[in-house]
Amino acid sequence: MAFSFRQLEVVRAVSRHGSVTMAAMALGISQPAVSMMLRECSAQAGFPLFRRQQGRLQPTAETGALLTDLERVFEGVERINRLIEEMRDISVGSVRVAVTPALTEGLLPRAVARLLHSRPGIQVAIDSLDILGVTEMVTQERVDFGLVLAPIGHADARLLPLYGGTLVAVVAPDHPLAGRPHVTPADLAPHPLISFSRVHPLGELIEGCFQAAGVKRRIAIEVNQSSVACAMVRAGAGVAVIDPFLLSEPRGHGVACLPLRPGVPVNALALVPRQRRLSRPAQLLLASLRRLAAGRRDAPGSMGDGRG
Incomplete structure (x- = not known):
């Protein structure tokens, strides 16, 4: 015979509080009701659920093995209740x-x-x-x-x-490439390159772009964030190829942004x-x-x- 949700609540409450009295208070029901449900649960399970030690009810080994799954049940119920609340308002x-x-x-x-x-x-x-x-x-x-x-x-x-979008090149505003309508990997090759490792998604894309153009990608400064690459470019440390999303907002970034050709989708x-x-x-x-x-x-x- 399967346990009811109320019976599971009782087992969980007694496990948490170690006392029938405290469990009853937490659940808002009477102490005799908790005691009765515990007896029913033990009878249905076919083994004792708790043992009294030093004045407290301690879960038996069998009950302890159930507690992790029992907590998942109540976490799921809480998640459902949150969803219902969110749907309501x-x-x-x-x-x-x-x-x-x-x-x-x-x-x-x-x-x-x-x-x-x-x-x-x-x-x-x-x-x-x-x-x-x-x-x-x-x-x-x-x-x-x-x-x-x-x-x-x-x-x-x-x-x-x-x-x-497509990958973009960034250079300092006073860089010789800044006035170009677009740049290629060959245009960037003579300059110190600020770039990403190949294990980074952007690094993989940039590496493929340079290989397709027959240009070896020599990284002078390795970074893992586009914002760091832009900071290095602003300081005059080199040129970079980054994703377009950092520069998508209409505000000053202190760099010149140039389309990279051929275009590389990201x-x-x-x-x-x-x-x-x-x-x-x-x-x-x-x-x-x-x-x-x-x-x-x-x-x-x-x-x-x-x-x-």
């Missing part, structure tokens, strides 16, 4: 996002600001991690979704395209847990990102075509 709730550093600037801050302007009761948490960390957080369902740059290796998650993706339905706040944030990206594509000087 989309002006409250929370959303947690894991994002690679390349995408922490640009559209994400504007999307968050737009969401909070229309839904000030929603709480947003952002974790900036490398691509492996983002993938792990998503597959373990510790965040609502992740934001990464393609290409990405195998991930046990749904991949949702968000927005795209895409931002959302990683969503495969077995988990997106909460309403997460859906709203994704929708805000997509609307902003669509607006940038439609505007003059869209991603990858502007000057910094």
Whole structure:
């Protein structure tokens, strides 16, 4: 005979509090009711669930083996209740996002600001991690979704395209290349190159671009964030090829941004847990990102075509 949800609540409460009296108070029911349900549970299980030690009820080894799965049951129930609450009132709730550093600037801050302007009761948490960390957080369902740059290796998650652009070169405003309408890998080769390792998604794309042009990519300064590459360029340390998303906002970045030819597509993706339905706040944030990206594509000087 299967345990009822109420019986599971009783077993969990007694395990937590070590006392029938405290469990009854926590559940808001009478002490005799808890005692009766414990007897019923033990009879149904066919073995004792608790033993009294030093004045407290301690779970038996058999009960201890069940507690981890029991906690998962109640975590699932709490998640369902949160979803129901969010569905009832989309002006409250929370959303947690894991994002690679390349995408922490640009559209994400504007999307968050737009969401909070229309839904000030929603709480947003952002974790900036490398691509492996983002993938792990998503597959373990510790965040609502992740934001990464393609290409990405195998991930046990749904991949949702968000927005795209092409790689761009950045140089100091007074650099000899700054006045060019576009540049090629051959144009960049004579200058100190600030770039990413091949294990980084951007590094893989840039390496492929240089190889296709028959130019050896010699890295003078290795970085792992586009913002760091731009800081190095501003300081006059060299030239760089980065994603277009950092420079997508119409503000001064202190660098000249040049289209790279031939164009190399780069895409931002959302990683969503495969077995988990997106909460309403997460859906709203994704929708805000997509609307902003669509607006940038439609505007003059869209991603990858502007000057910094």
